[in-house]
Amino acid sequence: MRATVLHSPGDIRLDTVPDPQLRHDTDAIVRVVAACVCGSDLWPYRGLNGEQTEPQQIGHEHVGIVEQVGAEVADVKVGDFVIAPFKHSDNTCVHCRNGVHTSCVNGGFYTGCQAELVRVPNADGTLVTVPGEVDDALVPHLLTLSDVFPTGHHCAVSAGVTAGSTVAVVGDGAVGLSAVLAAKRLGASTVIAMSRYEARQQIAREFGADHIVESRGKEGAAEVREILGGIGADAVLECVGTHESMKQAFLSLRPGGTVGYVGVPHGVELPINVMFGNNFGLAGGVAPVRAYLPELLAEVLDGSLRPGAVFDLRLPLERVADAYRSMDERAAIKVLLRP
Numbered sequence: 001m002r003a004t005v006l007h008s009p010g011d012i013r014l015d016t017v018p019d020p021q022l023r024h025d026t027d028a029i030v031r032v033v034a035a036c037v038c039g040s041d042l043w044p045y046r047g048l049n050g051e052q053t054e055p056q057q058i059g060h061e062h063v064g065i066v067e068q069v070g071a072e073v074a075d076v077k078v079g080d081f082v083i084a085p086f087k088h089s090d091n092t093c094v095h096c097r098n099g100v101h102t103s104c105v106n107g108g109f110y111t112g113c114q115a116e117l118v119r120v121p122n123a124d125g126t127l128v129t130v131p132g133e134v135d136d137a138l139v140p141h142l143l144t145l146s147d148v149f150p151t152g153h154h155c156a157v158s159a160g161v162t163a164g165s166t167v168a169v170v171g172d173g174a175v176g177l178s179a180v181l182a183a184k185r186l187g188a189s190t191v192i193a194m195s196r197y198e199a200r201q202q203i204a205r206e207f208g209a210d211h212i213v214e215s216r217g218k219e220g221a222a223e224v225r226e227i228l229g230g231i232g233a234d235a236v237l238e239c240v241g242t243h244e245s246m247k248q249a250f251l252s253l254r255p256g257g258t259v260g261y262v263g264v265p266h267g268v269e270l271p272i273n274v275m276f277g278n279n280f281g282l283a284g285g286v287a288p289v290r291a292y293l294p295e296l297l298a299e300v301l302d303g304s305l306r307p308g309a310v311f312d313l314r315l316p317l318e319r320v321a322d323a324y325r326s327m328d329e330r331a332a333i334k335v336l337l338r339p
Contacts, residue, residue: 002339003115004320007055009047012324014317017057020112020119025072028123030064030082034143035114035337036311037323039173040264045324048266059114060086061146063139066127067117075124081134082127083297084113084120085289086147091125101290114320116339128293130301140308140336141300144178145293148334149307151262152178152239153296154287156186159235159260163187168213168224168232168252171239172200174310174334175262177207179237181307184208192224192233194248200333203309216244221251233257238284243267253280260284311336 005015043049066080089096089104096104120126152175167183169176172195183191192211193204201212213223225232232254238245241263249259258281299305313332315323323335
């Protein structure tokens with residue numbers, strides 16, 4: 001099969017590799033209908049995840065059709081169209097029952113999803129079947145449910161966004177834009193998107209942003225406070241993962257508010273004394289996609305939730321190098337790939 005392989009930072013290729021095989025009776029093999037590039041894929045692409053000693057398959061977001069199942073797979077069937085969360089889980093352990101599937105005692109990460117075929121462990125617990133025939137126009141919206149939209153949703157939930165909340169979103173990538181939509185979906189009265197890019201601002205407004213703030217640092221925080229009557233936001237959604245973005249989040253928060261964070265942290269240092277003095281909360285982490293999927297999938301299927309607009313570029317898998325280059329250069333927000 002063909003699969004995306006990162007040979008070294010900046011060197012991404014579509015290689016021919018062996019087809020994945022069932023290793024355990026609980027596995028499934030999924031033929032990929034659509035995959036995509038995540039902002040977190042750019043960290044190793046840029047060489048920021050430490051030394052890479054050998055080529056590695058990459059990608060963790062996909063939807064597809066089940067081709068094979070192991071002997072113990074009972075719920076997922078060959079021919080099912082499935083959404084695959086980026087971490088596998090058994091959906092039965094104590095952590096799964098508590099809604100933290102990302103900490104499943106029998107789970108873990110799997111990768112190599114920017115490919116034609118993927119082996120998914122814990123198939124019954126991980127994969128969520130989409131009922132009926134799947135219209136091709138629905139595929140981008142379903143693909144967002146494998147990671148990017150539930151991650152934005154997790155950020156808003158972690159920050160305590162509810163009806164009437166005031167919200168500022170730090171980060172205008174696909175996760176930040178998803179967080180704008182998620183905050184509005186949860187009933188936020190005012191959502192401020194911090195963005196300097198016109199195309200991203202437009203999607204933020206389509207997703208429900210009431211205000212756009214282009215400034216950064218103390219100036220940007222002052223604009224947030226001015227919009228909100230002189231105080232900071234009830235909730236700030238940090239969707240980047242850098243020290244600067246976390247600092248911006250706390251600068252924009254009101255005393256007693258909460259920062260939700262889902263950006264993979266790189267070099268982040270927390271202002272613990274400032275947090276203590278202002279009763280700032282901080283909550284978030286890896287999004288338990290599997291926990292959120294039933295609720296979010298139902299709304300995608302009934303047409304009330306349409307998060308697929310984050311895909312502003314769609315390419316065939318053979319142009320995966322162009323996909324990475326476009327996102328690295330901020331020429332694209334998020335790239336959908338079709339094998």
